[in-house]
Amino acid sequence: MPPLDLSIGLGTSGLDDPRTCTDTVATALETGYRHVDTAQMYDNEAAVGAGIAESDVDRDDVVVATKVHPENLAPDDVRETARESLDRLGLDRVDLLYVHWPIRAYDAERTLPAFDDLREAGLADHVGVSNFTPELLREADEILDAPIAAHQVECHPRFRQPELRALADEFDHDLVGYSPLGRGEILGDPAIAEIAARNDLSPAVVALAWAVDRGIVPIPKARGDHVRENLRAVDVDPPDADLDAVDALDSGDRQIDPDDAAWNR
Template identity: 65%
Template sequence: MSDLDLPPIGLGTSGNDDPAECAETVAAALEAGYRHVDTAQMYDNEEAVGEGIRRAAVDRDEVVVATKVHPDNLAYDDAKRTARESLERLGLESVDLLYVHWPTSAYDPAETLRAMDELRAEGLCDHVGLSNFTPALLDEARDLLDAPVVAHQVECHPLLPQTELREYAVEHGHTLVGYSPLGRGEALEDPLLSEIAEKHDTSTAAVCLAWAFAQEALVPIPKATGDHVRANFAAQDLELDDEDLDRIADYDVRERYIDPDAAAWNR
């Protein structure tokens, strides 16, 4: 099993590229109780995320900070160099979790993963994660890495439950970190999820997150600003019943909202 104990919810920062708003959001989230913040080179907000972490009245050691190496930076030398640049932007000596963002573009399994192992050995990250991999690519990466894979990050929500990857995570002892747990907002209009929300007198967003909390080895990282930050955190108080979970499991609507042509599952 992984020795990284991720909190049940994290803050996603994709798309939050306004520096002032991003820093304010990160600080507010940490002060509201979040202890896991996720960013990436691709998001162009690492500096603001670092500012938000420093601004919050929360000890750095209490926060899991994750970032990801851009697909174009996954050649061995580029991965080593840009990981250091990420730390400079974040204002941190190390991150808790460093991901390979997409196994595309400059990704070379042997060389990229050698760089990740070396970054961990050099103390620039405590743990290594992967993002947007298929089971076959996960198998390959696990064979090549010296470091254990502690997290695999993918789109995951009630309309894309990622059953195979959740089962893989349980079998191999890592966490499936679910980005876009609200389906980029599209899931909020879904009839079944809306009906379940009405039953519990709550929001559809809360239902999506409560579904995630009910799954083994799954941690959602919703992105939000303003009041939505606290509302998402409060969704931990909602418990769906077996009937709700069964209806979602049996639902015939399945949608993937982030689906680039180059993604591994499209090859």
């Protein structure tokens, strides 16, 4: 199977309008993104797939990731709904298939072998997990036949996830950070604003550049001009002192919780 090459990606949570979602994905790919993230929970896999199809970027150059809904984590449901995701995406495989949350129907001993089955069948090149605790991550690593390719979690300057970042190094997988702007809260942070002004950058680019420098793969969601602006994060190099100042913002301020009604769709 091809190696997983994750760079800054386009997050699509909240892109509910099909036309907007399709246009945003196509624009992102044409702008230079090569990593698109969706999920069964987002109800937009068909629109994401349409955006991939409408772009001129070769499919093999794009890492496409989706996630299995927590209600679909019984073994037979994993196999069935993953195929349904492929149908909606218009693809014969995804590069990365995640367990979205280890809750509801999740049972490590029963769920994870179904993901291995999909990988062995060629329907998913790599298996990932999302929102796992360190203990659940270690358990999954022991059960899965293939190495965990990525762990997707909330990660931003106010919630830096140092333990999970260390485990990503230990297990040699990518740590993918969703909500890398803290649902927009980071953009109004005075320290981020000061660093942005000093380096002639937007606050969003400062936060994303910090993530890239710290070995995190951010997947910001964006529309319009923000799609192109966010991609600047891979090319800028703020001074180490400024990045260290961003580190100091960590307050354990998590924005996403599995009990949040937004995740109960």
